[in-house]
Amino acid sequence: MLKIVVCVSGGGTNLQAIMDAIDNGKITDTEILAVISNNAGAGALERARNRGIQAICMSPRSYSDREAFDQAFTDRISELAPDLVVLAGFLVKIPPQMVRAFSNRIVNIHPSLIPSFCGVGYYGLKVHEKVLERGVKVTGATVHFVNDGMDEGPIIAQKPVMIEENDTPEILQRRVMEQAEWILLPQAIDDIANGRLEIRDNHVYRL
Numbered sequence: 653m654l655k656i657v658v659c660v661s662g663g664g665t666n667l668q669a670i671m672d673a674i675d676n677g678k679i680t681d682t683e684i685l686a687v688i689s690n691n692a693g694a695g696a697l698e699r700a701r702n703r704g705i706q707a708i709c710m711s712p713r714s715y716s717d718r719e720a721f722d723q724a725f726t727d728r729i730s731e732l733a734p735d736l737v738v739l740a741g742f743l744v745k746i747p748p749q750m751v752r753a754f755s756n757r758i759v760n761i762h763p764s765l766i767p768s769f770c771g772v773g774y775y776g777l778k779v780h781e782k783v784l785e786r787g788v789k790v791t792g793a794t795v796h797f798v799n800d801g802m803d804e805g806p807i808i809a810q811k812p813v814m815i816e817e818n819d820t821p822e823i824l825q826r827r828v829m830e831q832a833e834w835i836l837l838p839q840a841i842d843d844i845a846n847g848r849l850e851i852r853d854n855h856v857y858r859l
């Protein structure tokens with residue numbers, strides 16, 4: 653059984669997709685130990701509570717400085733002892749000591765085709781604003797393992813999504829979620845739970 657902790661900052665539609673996939677058997681052999689958010693008002697915490705999953709809030713603002721938060725956050729996750737940490741719209745930089753402690757055991761969903769439209773300043777709706785500003789014709793989503801770079805870890809899977817006329821950032825965000833994110837992230841978790849992935853030389857191979 654793969655024990656996971658899901659970290660979220662906002663509404664939690666990706667968390668919902670994971671919970672639904674566990675219910676309908678698209679993800680097998682997986683249990684959510686807890687959901688953690690940096691934001692007490694996150695809809696995701698409500699979604700977790702409604703399902704009887706432990707919902708934890710840890711905000712950097714409640715700590716004297718960033719180092720204190722980083723250590724407390726890493727300690728809290730370590731106490732939960734998950735096999736995998738899933739960043740499902742988590743907009744806080746993962747502390748370096750946590751990346752080391754959970755090497756190749758943290759995955760992230762990003763709403764673009766990495767290495768385009770990623771890195772510092774590219775998160776949530778901002779990604780889709782920049783995509784439309786640039787006028788690209790195809791965007792998408794990427795699920796990847798987390799290393800100490802920003803959106804630079806080994807890529808597990810990607811899915812393209814076409815830009816359409818009259819797209820706004822909000823419309824495009826929704827389409828990228830529906831056509832890519834809510835499919836890719838549950839699939840990647842199921843692949844990991846069933847031992848189908850191997851990482852070698854910063855590449856992910858399907859066994």
Ligand code: GAR
Pocket residue numbers: 660661662663664665666667696740741742743761762763774775776779829833
């Ligand atoms: C998702 O689009 C996710 O890809 C993005 O935040 C959104 C969260 O939505 N993540 C990032 O931008 C990470 N750099 P959700 O709370 O409804 O799942």
